[in-house]
Amino acid sequence: MAVIQQPLNKLILPCYYPLHQPNFKPSRIYLRGGRYSGKSTEVARFIVLSLLMHKDRSAICFRRFGNTLQGSVFNEIINAIYDLGVEDEFKPKYNPLRIVRKNSNQVIQFAMLNQPD
Numbered sequence: 001m002a003v004i005q006q007p008l009n010k011l012i013l014p015c016y017y018p019l020h021q022p023n024f025k026p027s028r029i030y031l032r033g034g035r036y037s038g039k040s041t042e043v044a045r046f047i048v049l050s051l052l053m054h055k056d057r058s059a060i061c062f063r064r065f066g067n068t069l070q071g072s073v074f075n076e077i078i079n080a081i082y083d084l085g086v087e088d089e090f091k092p093k094y095n096p097l098r099i100v101r102k103n104s105n106q107v108i109q110f111a112m113l114n115q116p117d
Contacts, residue, residue, distance in 0.1 A: 005081055008020065012045065013099075018032075020046065020049065040073075040076050041076065041079070044080035045066055045080045047077060047080070048080045048084055048086065048090075049084070051101055051106050057106065057111070058105075058108065059076070059109070061073045061077065061111070062110075062111050063111075064083055064112075064113050064114070069111075070110075073110060078092060081099075088102075089102060091100065096109075096110075097109075098110060
């Protein structure tokens, strides 16, 4: 079992505490805030923590334009894994783009929508 190396209150911004409460069970998450408000970082941490706490879950991350998947969403999840100190639990794969949790069937997949405005 993964052990988070730092206290979560040192990693999570206070305005996003509700996202990490045990009774928070979203099907969709809408976060408000401007650039650099921490939305992407907190969602990435939420996804990683959800997989660590629930062995029956996997995740999929969508990006509107696929040519930026690896440089944005994928890297944000990788950063969250390292922030939480659980890099030994996960292995990034690049073709196709995904992150696999070792010793389980859990996977974080990445997909592009490529929809015009």
